[in-house]
Amino acid sequence: MTSSIASDPDAIEAERLRVLRSFDILDTDPEQAFNDVMLLAARICDAPIGMVSLAVGDRQWFKAREGVDVPEIGPASAFSRYAMRQPGVTLVRDASLDPLFADHPLVVGKSGFRFYAGAPLIDDQGLALGALCVIDTRPRPQGLNEIQLMTMDVLARQVMALLERRRALRERRRSDEAATAAVEAARLVTEKLAESDARFQAIADSMPQMVWSSRPDGHHDYYNARWYTFTGAAEGSALGDAWGEMIHPEDQERARTAWRASLSTGEPYEVEYRLLHHTGSYAWTLSRAMPIRDASGTVTRWFGTGTDIDEMKRLEQAKALLSQELSHRIKNIFAVISALLALSARQYPEAKAFAAAARTRISALARAHEFVRPHTESSRPSLDGTTLHAFLRDLFLPYDEEGGSPRVIISGDDADFDDQAATPVALLFHELATNAAKYGGLSVPDGRVALTTLQDGDRYVMTWRERGGPPANGMPQGAGFGTSLLALSIEGQLGGSLKQTWAREGLEVVADIPATALTPRRAAHQLP
Numbered sequence: 001m002t003s004s005i006a007s008d009p010d011a012i013e014a015e016r017l018r019v020l021r022s023f024d025i026l027d028t029d030p031e032q033a034f035n036d037v038m039l040l041a042a043r044i045c046d047a048p049i050g051m052v053s054l055a056v057g058d059r060q061w062f063k064a065r066e067g068v069d070v071p072e073i074g075p076a077s078a079f080s081r082y083a084m085r086q087p088g089v090t091l092v093r094d095a096s097l098d099p100l101f102a103d104h105p106l107v108v109g110k111s112g113f114r115f116y117a118g119a120p121l122i123d124d125q126g127l128a129l130g131a132l133c134v135i136d137t138r139p140r141p142q143g144l145n146e147i148q149l150m151t152m153d154v155l156a157r158q159v160m161a162l163l164e165r166r167r168a169l170r171e172r173r174r175s176d177e178a179a180t181a182a183v184e185a186a187r188l189v190t191e192k193l194a195e196s197d198a199r200f201q202a203i204a205d206s207m208p209q210m211v212w213s214s215r216p217d218g219h220h221d222y223y224n225a226r227w228y229t230f231t232g233a234a235e236g237s238a239l240g241d242a243w244g245e246m247i248h249p250e251d252q253e254r255a256r257t258a259w260r261a262s263l264s265t266g267e268p269y270e271v272e273y274r275l276l277h278h279t280g281s282y283a284w285t286l287s288r289a290m291p292i293r294d295a296s297g298t299v300t301r302w303f304g305t306g307t308d309i310d311e312m313k314r315l316e317q318a319k320a321l322l323s324q325e326l327s328h329r330i331k332n333i334f335a336v337i338s339a340l341l342a343l344s345a346r347q348y349p350e351a352k353a354f355a356a357a358a359r360t361r362i363s364a365l366a367r368a369h370e371f372v373r374p375h376t377e378s379s380r381p382s383l384d385g386t387t388l389h390a391f392l393r394d395l396f397l398p399y400d401e402e403g404g405s406p407r408v409i410i411s412g413d414d415a416d417f418d419d420q421a422a423t424p425v426a427l428l429f430h431e432l433a434t435n436a437a438k439y440g441g442l443s444v445p446d447g448r449v450a451l452t453t454l455q456d457g458d459r460y461v462m463t464w465r466e467r468g469g470p471p472a473n474g475m476p477q478g479a480g481f482g483t484s485l486l487a488l489s490i491e492g493q494l495g496g497s498l499k500q501t502w503a504r505e506g507l508e509v510v511a512d513i514p515a516t517a518l519t520p521r522r523a524a525h526q527l528p
Contacts, residue, residue: 083118232278441466
């Protein structure tokens with residue numbers, strides 16, 4: 001741009017509009033070439049939203065888009081305008097913390113934009129026309145890695161090459177006199193595209209992930225160098241359907257079934273399986289693929305990646321084994337204590353009644369421990385036919401009086417109960433009952449706890465009130481492990497909210513959760 005235009009905002013906007021019109025691009029239908037570039041950028045950057053955005057006056061129009069429903073935003077998006085003024089790839093790691101974007105409608109509204117990365121679309125005169133951008137609804141403090149940044153930069157130039165090709169073709173159609181010039185322009189654009197393709201190949205081969213692509217019928221026709229290095233297969237040997245033979249025999253049917261389902265429905269493909277490693281052993285990998293669609297919605301290609309997760313799997317297995325071992329030892333402790341009480345009762349008959357009561361409480365604690373300890377899918381206790389109230393009464397048995405009178409009084413609306421909800425609910429009330437027995441309403445003979453449950457529309461509210469215990473001295477200083485455990489159970493696992501009030505009469509805790517959180521599997525089966 002000339003210096004006079006560069007210093008005049010109105011002149012810049014007029015020149016930008018002129019250049020965009022020269023491409024014959026504005027308000028045109030989606031095109032596969034632009035969609036492919038945008039989807040590839042979003043895929044490599046692992047972002048759910050992608051756009052090829054062009055600045056048209058006070059609006060931002062999308063030539064290609066993924067993850068957004070509207071074809072344009074007006075007035076123009078502050079994100080893209082900001083990226084157009086910056087050299088290289090612009091990163092906004094957490095828009096809610098950035099003073100430039102914290103109040104933006106796309107950040108505070110239902111869109112919930114948090115992370116933004118945009119590469120400006122610069123023409124050969126240095127004029128910014130828009131941006132190739134990827135967006136995420138979660139913040140990314142780490143931004144993008146070097147390969148992803150390079151990809152964004154290369155693909156932004158690819159978009160400009162596509163725009164240049166459109167203009168060249170338009171000029172060739174409109175003017176026979178300019179035929180020679182149009183052909184030359186097309187040749188130059190082709191060279192640029194070939195150069196971009198070569199750069200993409202270099203990027204794909206340098207990525208730490210395995211990259212592959214498939215035709216719409218599922219025929220695999222491309223693997224990057226990382227795939228061949230990982231598997232040790234000869235180049236070209238796994239094209240077509242031969243990839244399935246590289247998977248562990250126990251995982252083949254599951255992987256193929258998931259792939260056939262994705263091909264049939266067009267839904268994203270994601271499955272974990274053990275893939276043959278060049279050492280001759282099998283290694284766990286996470287395979288994902290996304291469909292590329294044309295303007296009519298028809299799938300034209302699949303792009304996929306394979307990620308080596310073998311080390312993560314090994315760590316998970318080691319962690320699960322350790323948790324199971326610790327839980328097994330705790331369970332043995334309950335059994336040993338119960339056996340010692342039985343032995344003592346035989347030696348001291350006068351203590352027989354005390355020993356029997358103590359063994360009953362220990363057995364109840366052992367049953368409660370079954371629900372709060374770590375489980376595998378095979379070891380998880382079943383709750384078939386058990387309601388929430390019945391489950392809770394069993395959980396509170398250790399705190400009942402010797403005559404069997406309950407000290408935790410449960411009332412209100414009962415609810416069906418699901419195995420998957422047992423652990424977070426058990427963690428919550430086991431922690432509350434333990435603390436009440438130490439410091440609160442269950443720590444003195446006359447203390448009591450009232451637990452009230454209420455079904456309120458699509459919410460289920462559980463209220464815990466301690467009475468008759470030592471006077472409460474207000475909220476404890478600092479949040480200990482127990483407080484974090486309560487929040488994890490209700491907010492993290494059940495998707496609800498937790499409110500604690502340290503009244504002088506005793507602690508009050510209100511847990512407000514979605515009613516479907518108690519029966520997640522049953523609710524899932526009811527979905528269309």
